[in-house]
Amino acid sequence: MLTPGIKGHAALRVTTENTAQAMGSGELPVLATPAVAALIEKTCWQSVAAELELDQGTVGTALTLAHTAPTPVGMVVQCDCELTAVEDRRLCFTARVYDDVTEVATATHERYIVDNERFTRKANSKLTAK
Numbered sequence: 001m002l003t004p005g006i007k008g009h010a011a012l013r014v015t016t017e018n019t020a021q022a023m024g025s026g027e028l029p030v031l032a033t034p035a036v037a038a039l040i041e042k043t044c045w046q047s048v049a050a051e052l053e054l055d056q057g058t059v060g061t062a063l064t065l066a067h068t069a070p071t072p073v074g075m076v077v078q079c080d081c082e083l084t085a086v087e088d089r090r091l092c093f094t095a096r097v098y099d100d101v102t103e104v105a106t107a108t109h110e111r112y113i114v115d116n117e118r119f120t121r122k123a124n125s126k127l128t129a130k
Contacts (some may be wrong), residue, residue, distance in 0.1 A: 004085040008047025030070040036105050040095045043079040062110040069104045089113040
């Protein structure tokens with residue numbers, strides 16, 4: 001059962017592939033903001049996945065992110081999240097990303113519970129829309 005207080009954790013090593021240079025979000029060889037966003041989303045969805053019905057998943061609908069410190073290639077960043085609110089199908093999270101030296105980012109994230117098959121069918125219907 002989904003209740004506020006569920007926590008999650010994930011980590012990511014900074015590589016040349018997830019730098020701002022490689023991802024096109026900047027010129028420097030440091031962890032890219034899009035990579036931070038993806039880590040936060042991954043941490044949040046994985047934290048609640050085991051509590052969902054087999055045919056359900058979650059989709060991200062909002063992310064407010066403050067990426068406040070750089071992390072160089074070779075370091076590992078970690079993300080901790082907490083489910084702070086459950087309102088019908090709407091899930092609200094807070095997240096904190098940090099490396100061995102400092103806090104790197106904070107965020108709030110919103111996800112919605114969906115029926116996976118129905119959601120995929122709806123998305124794929126755009127392929128045949130005129």
